[in-house]
Amino acid sequence: MDVLLNDEEEMIRDSVRQFFDAECDMLRVRGIEDGEQRSDPELWRQLAELGWLGLALPAVYGGSEAPFTQLCLLFEEAGRALAPIPLHPHSVACLTLAEAVDRGDCGALAETLLSDACLGDCLLTWAWSERLPNIGPEAVGLLAVADGNGWRLHGQKRFVEAFELADYCLVAARTEATGTSDEGITLLLVDPRSDGVSSTAQLSLAGDYHSEVRFENVYVAGDAVVGRVDEGWALARPMLERAVVLNCALIVGATRRAAERAFDYAKERVAFGHPIGSFQAIQHTCADMITWVDGAELLTREAAWHIAQGLDAALPAAAAKAFTNERCQAVLREANQIHGGYAQVKEYDQQLWYRRAAAWSMRLGTSLEHRRTVARAIGLV
Amino acid sequence: MDVLLNDEEEMIRDSVRQFFDAECDMLRVRGIEDGEQRSDPELWRQLAELGWLGLALPAVYGGSEAPFTQLCLLFEEAGRALAPIPLHPHSVACLTLAEAVDRGDCGALAETLLSDACLGDCLLTWAWSERLPNIGPEAVGLLAVADGNGWRLHGQKRFVEAFELADYCLVAARTEATGTSDEGITLLLVDPRSDGVSSTAQLSLAGDYHSEVRFENVYVAGDAVVGRVDEGWALARPMLERAVVLNCALIVGATRRAAERAFDYAKERVAFGHPIGSFQAIQHTCADMITWVDGAELLTREAAWHIAQGLDAALPAAAAKAFTNERCQAVLREANQIHGGYAQVKEYDQQLWYRRAAAWSMRLGTSLEHRRTVARAIGLV
Amino acid sequence: MDFGFSEENERFRAEVRAFLAAHVSAEVVQEMHDADAGADVGPLTKALIRKIGDRGWIGMSWPAAYGGRDADIIDQYVFEEELARARVPLNLGNFIEQAPAIMQAGTEAQKKYFLPRLVRGEVTFALGYTEPSGGTDLASLKTRAVADGDGFVINGQKVFTTRAERSSHIYLMARTDPDAAKHEGISIFLVPMDTPGITVRPLWTLPGGRTNEVFFDNVRVAKDTLLGEKNGGWHIGASALNLGRAGARRYCIYVSPFEDLLEYLREDEIGQEIASDAAVQDRVAELYCEAQVARLFTMRSLSMVRRGVNPPYEISSEKIWGPEFQVRTTETASQILGAYHQLWQGETAPNGGSFPRQYVNAMVSTFGHGSTQVMRTAIARRGLGLPKD
């Protein structure tokens, strides 16, 4: 037991941070936010070249087979840097494909995509939630009706990241009309440019886009299945846990940076003849901020460690997300309060961290939903 | 609209406070807590003589017919003084009897008891909750089986105040086996010394006693009914609302005093070369404390005003209680924190307010239960 | 204690409601939103303000001698509450925020000039307090006004000067004696915004609105722009600021995210499904109780003002509780609505994206017009008598 980073982890954290410090300044972040492009292709290419896109993927596809804990550190740094790239949806989809291949439940398409994904030549995303913002199996209603060897999709998905940019989207559908249970779900790789697919990208608080995707009689071939037919939940559950933990890592990374900026500001800014950071009220607020973000980080890393160890991560992932959502919002709020009016001003940088981390904390399940999961896991339900 | 006290209200508040200041010091409070007696008969007699016991009761029984808002002020002061008398259960029962008589739904027994109650010659209490600490109609399960003109009671009540001291106890029973609904409830006056009644008094955090009362085939005559048979909820609902608001008034009164003691302590106590009240952290805490207790007081008084006006008080009473329970506990907690170790010491007085106000905040419905009522009233359920 | 409104108040409420129903169109509301986002004040807005001014509803509780109506302050509360309920984003409070100070400290000529025009909406003030280096430490301001001939010459910079681009005047705090103690060398000037040497630069804010930096470069003003005593400005400002914090409008701002949330959960189909969870109900009911406290604190302050009492700490309590409640509401709402709460635009964004706007907007209340830190210190010292360091 040693919850601190080991040498290898520190090395990874430091080199990722150096990379982002050098390549991803706020001009670049603002460039994507204010421009036409929705992702920075140059940054993406650089990440691929340095091997970061394949960090936790199997060596056979060009990955480094690093444990999930190290991927988690990469995400903390990506969050810290506000890297304007679809690292999250891409990684979630890639990890799920790799898991399916590893289980022997996947065809050749997935293997090709994984090789391309490590090289940065193929961008993947995934689609789960629909009408409600939930991430339990009850969220999946999209119908997949058998048609020969393949299926016909009828329905919609909401809150899909980078859908218009992606080469493939891993879509959760109901191949059996089992209502809201975890049976009868199948994961399918869908080309966003398929006939019958349409989408509307909606601007989020983070400045990126969440798409609403409609499927009207969309044909998907049999080899598009990832995992087993009707038993998609077996793969989806770890997918969702990974998605949740990586989302927490992004939030924690960005929130810590927002807090550090506030600490720095408190040291410099003078009011009533003293740096405001010398006032007890500000000092105690800062003490709470670091305590909360540290707590979120430890919960997140412990959940990542469970995943890396192959242990059941449902409880620690839900606990991390429930806590991180709320406490990181609180840290951001206090960081704003320290900055005062400047926190509101667009041309001042603080808001970049604030908006993104806050928006991320609203994704992938509310704290209320995750606490339901916790309550179930600790035997209250 | 003027939410401050008017001249008459200020006069009542001041004269009650003067009375308690003169007659109810902490020696007297500790005397009852540490002694054999469970109530101070001398204080009770004085209150009766000064007419306070009949403050809000009809003139025909010797009362002053003051509006419920003024009774609320009396309770704030009784809470402030920690008066060791069963004012709360007695007043709740008396108000309900008076209401029943006013509706023409009550026999001669109630009228006699009311006259005696105003004189301090008869002590009343009431019994509602049983297995669960709830105060909704679902809490009532005690069976009343018809027997001639009367009933036979089978079952139990919990959390009954001053049961062993009381001359009569207003008991809620099910005269129709309607399960948990608000139909089939009847209120009955039971003599605690009746055959088949037994009770166990259990020491509470407040230092007073809550009794568990068992009814084994207890005969109650037909003239013991208060209100209408099977329609007791019509009377019980306002009874519970009054009970809740008066409970809030006790909490608010005691909590404000606990807070004032902490403010005084913060002005006197020196640490690090300054009165601790000059530190920003203490100042800001004190600012929150006064804000919270003021909020609880305003909610409580607004609910009392609704009752006094004959308006529906379900929502304001539930809101007052949900808020008061939690925020007054927070005020008490911070007051303790300001006092440091002394807050823990029995021979130091601060704990007297702390224990009582905290215990009261645990009675008559949890904040969760009252928020359910609020949610229903605002159309969420 | 009387928590109800009188028959007269209720009659007036009905009158206001009828007026708003008749005269407020979707177009004029849109015009106001556009103006908040930087557009010029539109003709419909101007016409509506004129109609409101004609009815004497701006500054209605003032003395008739100054263009008011001698009305019950509760009527003003009712009016502001109705304006907020009708979701008219018109801050009439801003129109008259400086009026108490002018009434208190102004010359007869200033009162005669400004007060009727404020009430009619012909004169509007931007608030020239905050400076880049100052923040909540207002008294450290560096903008200088130097006596020069018959007037003053002003140099310096203000920031977060909302509505500077569309106000006729700025209510300016400037230092007139740099050698005096911090609070004693400050004066207030009522400066027309079209005075040469004033430059306004927009600062765009997160919810999409505009505030400004205002630069003063050798701005020459007449002597009669001075309000009250030279070097006595701090004390005028402080009392006006305290009174300016009372009123229904702020309370309505504090609770508006809660009302939006409640409406969505009660009336939207998805909202209803989300609200079927008892845990959601519990959290929303908790917010409801807290909203009532925000309302009651406002009612308490008004009750005191109406009795002629300048509340020693109660307005500060209101100004802590309300803003922090507002922030808490948006954070709680974000964990009830989840991904819907972050949709800024688009057809699936509830209320056209108002939730994330409420979220980023809520914080303004916690530092605008006196931060919650400053308010807490004021309560402790002025309200509870805790000692200064």
Place this chain on the structure above:
Amino acid sequence: MDFGFSEENERFRAEVRAFLAAHVSAEVVQEMHDADAGADVGPLTKALIRKIGDRGWIGMSWPAAYGGRDADIIDQYVFEEELARARVPLNLGNFIEQAPAIMQAGTEAQKKYFLPRLVRGEVTFALGYTEPSGGTDLASLKTRAVADGDGFVINGQKVFTTRAERSSHIYLMARTDPDAAKHEGISIFLVPMDTPGITVRPLWTLPGGRTNEVFFDNVRVAKDTLLGEKNGGWHIGASALNLGRAGARRYCIYVSPFEDLLEYLREDEIGQEIASDAAVQDRVAELYCEAQVARLFTMRSLSMVRRGVNPPYEISSEKIWGPEFQVRTTETASQILGAYHQLWQGETAPNGGSFPRQYVNAMVSTFGHGSTQVMRTAIARRGLGLPKD
């Protein structure tokens, strides 16, 4: 990052569990409760402590030279966790709280004398820091030790001196140079409690336990009771206090009300009914998440100590989060269990009345051993480098 326990740790855990199952009886636990309520330490307790000491489990992570076992600090964590899980109210941490300071600052003779005896439970210290006028401002202490011949004469008073009545020694902070700067004239003495002139007066606390006032009236002590340099006591004390805050025992105290609540809701019939409300589940799940943070902060501190790092702020974070969580738990529990939560005695009181005891007990953690205010300041200054006034 490694959040798991090694096989060795798990093997040791099994050994401890087996030991506790074999040697902890209801009687000995009752004896300990009685001792906390002021009775003498009973024979069963003494025997159990001896057995634990014989196995080398007191101070097990210390150097063997001082009677320790050179064991992994994680084993110590495991041991303390198991002790807490078995609900043995035995604070072995208190036995050795002063050991780091003695190891760091003591003479060879002091180490040889005290350390093995601490480990065997033969010497126990009461902590003589706090004074009536001092509170968390330890350094303002007024108890005086005046050099006199070959030793010192001590006069003064301590308060909240828990276990003073049953400790062999007091770890006493006293002022040896009243003219030096506040922190520089303080020394530490290891004083036998049976030294003439020491009087102990009980102070009874809300949960029913005993603490004390200790009076020093011309108490004459030998020179070798001085620990470390004369006038250098503050710096020994501060570092020992920081290390004394780490370890599983405190974390177990912080989370024990939560574990009691959870057990009641899961296993009691009425508890189960109460827990069927989704809103209750939500609040309890929230507490669960927060409890994990308390645990993880402890694991982080231990990880640092194990690497030889004296944590700059992390132990203070632990000491804020844990106690405030503990208080929050009891307050939340009180609004879940309602009237049951205030039953102090009686057959319907859940767990024999432990809930209200947990309630009044929780606050102690927020000011004992350094208040949360002092901790927050320490984090801001030492951890984040925020400036002193």
